[in-house]
Amino acid sequence: MSRRKHLIIGAGPAALSAADRLRNLCPDDEIKMVTEENSLPYCPAVLPYLLAGKVQKEKVWLRTDDYFASKKIVFLQGKRVIKVNPQENRVTYLDGQEESYDNLLIATGAEATSSPFDNIKEEILSFHRLEDLYRLNKRLISCENVTILGAGLVAVELAVALTQRGKKVRILGRGRLLRAYFTEEAGNYLSEHMERHGIEIITGKTLSSFKKRGNSYEIDTEEGDTFKADMIIACLGVKPNLSFLTDSGIHINHGVVVDRCLKTNFANIFAIGDVAESPAFFGETFGVSPILPNALDQGRVAAENMAGKVSYFQGWLPMNVLKLFDNLSFSIGIISPEDGGASILEEKNGEKKTIKRLVIRDDSLVGAMFINCDVEPGVIRYLIERRVNVGDYADALMNKPRITSFSLMIKKETSVNQLV
């Protein structure tokens, strides 16, 4: 087979996972990775910890130049793609240069949703990229009170990090806290816990206007409140970074639409990570899933398909881990099923602030949420992804989640071997 050229746009975890796999499968092919950011690759999940000072900047790079050299991967920083021409297999960069490819992998990730106040965009910071962190760090020295707009996972992690830096933090959101991952009750536990640590959480507010007064800001809401802050950070979610694909002919909905092989409507163009709109694990739906484990899986699968093998993505599953209490809190899969046919088991303890919730359909676990419980998230993930039959063990899983989940996992693993 002749030498092919694989061009990867983006350098996030999904892109790196694809590049590694691609290099293993095609030792002779040319692999080029371009990113518009001016830094070595990093994982966005590390930003709150970097802000909190738990790790030094030089320790967060996922790959170094030495690594790229040893793997013969060409890595270019600060190279922004502005146009893709699938008919001619060519991309155009911001600096006017053009580049051809045999296979293109779009892994440009997501960008922060812009704040509702367009006129004073510069005044409101975002927290999505390393550059945002630098800007934030610079301004933080002169700030005491910080208001975070939004109540999602990034907002929560940012609030925790800023509190650790000794700032007075307020979360101002429209919906309830972490509604994408946790049930209302669980969200309340988490809110209470954060409030105990000095974070002010105000939800149910719609922002109406924004004013600058000297060095501080004022935010008015439609409900008639006014909030003051030295700094405002918008964490209003992310949207796929795909403006450069407009008019390219690549099928776009919310993200770049891909099939189970992570292929777009062009046979040699693939998309993975936060930019891709891919099939879900359950049902026939498609969606954008900005979740690290899924992105890594997608990277592997896309690379295998680019190498000429046929490989399928099992579908994305929402999942997340939080550590706000003495024990782990996490949610995975469908925790609030909308259709019938699924049974929900739930057990709460208001005193110890624990919630266990299992969603079971056709004897398989489809979702689980554990707040402040002693359980290993990876093992629960295994039970869902391998569709382990938990029918007879549902109650045991509820009462003794750790032991039961491990036993089911061991049973499944050893039964696979015994098939021989």
Added chain:
Amino acid sequence: MDKFYSTIKIDYGKCPPHCDLCEKACLSAKGGKIPLIRAYPGGPIVCNQCGEPQCLQMCPTTAITKNYENGVVSVDSEKCVGCGLCTLGCSYGGIYYDYESMRVLKCDMCGGEPQCVKACPEGVLTYIDYPEKLRGYLVTEDLFTKGVGLCAGCPIETMSRLTGQVLGEKVVFFGTPGCCSRITQGIGTKASARGPCYFCLMTTPAATAAGAKRYYKRKGEDILAVAMIGDGATADVGFAALSGAAERGENIIYICIDNEAYMATGIQKSGTTPLSAWTFTSPVGKVRSGRTNPSKYLPLIMADHGIPYVATASISHPLDYARKLEKAKKVKDGLVYIHIFSPCYVGWRAADDSAIEISRMAIETNYFPLWEYERGTYRFTYLPEKPKPIGEFTKLMGRFQHLNEEGIMALQRMVDERFNKIKALTLLGEEKS
């Protein structure tokens, strides 16, 4: 193969209830509050030290690394930010969150002396350290490239790589059309061997290797001529050349990789196909069922040539094979014959990941005893403590599935007869000394 790593082997289902000695041993060894091995009903759980660790992939700060020298996956607590993503990545529950230090902890195999294994009274945990010992035998990098044309799960790949790594760089390979050529000769226009290799006819590998060896000797080059040949070319079509080379005392290493039929051409009976086994040319039907007569037992035939060294080997006992190769390397005055048992899941109708299990069972049932013959002395290199009935071996594959009890008894008799013959020969050696 990339590297050999030591590992903690767990026998699931043997754990007695309410025993947590391994956990306690881990706590006292590590001085922590969280045991890094957990006793669960069904069996203990400890980090697998995976080849492609998911915890490592998930880590946003590269705090988790795999040491490719000893295989251990470890956490750098300086880099760990305590995000807990790795616990979501590990499906096997091998990495734990410590809420006291806000870091993750995992098993590091106690630097090669796992305390949990020492504490286990039931033998559920065993520390398999022969990979470490095996590494002592390896003198060179892998002589074959990655990606060979063999079926996935075929033991020939591992055995060939091991052969090259133990014998060293001064090896010239000889092969014939057959399964082994998929690694020694490569496939299509792509070669897999990094060193020289020669492709012979099926009838002549021993003669070709002998001639080439003489040529190199004349040029003053001390090379090892290694023929890696299948059982068909060894026992049937190429036997005359092999027997002749042995008798002339040619200094070559002849390795027969025995998958007990002509597999590369599509499963036809060969001289080493065992009694009553199914192949396409020894079919199972109304008139007859599988091979009707016993197979040739080549290692004994070769030993009877009076050559310096003969041995049998199997993928389930790589250390044993490495020792035998080391002896083979030192022989300079005659032919060395090594017979490797090589299960073929395609032709034997077995599971594609069963090669090692089948090999081990072949040895535990005395179907394929491990022995060596060294200048007149026969010696077992491994003896099963309590030999298992041959039914344990035959049930692992489909080629014997037509056998009734009578058929199994006949096979058992054949196995016993062969084993007793070798045993008698080993006793002969004892009397002499």
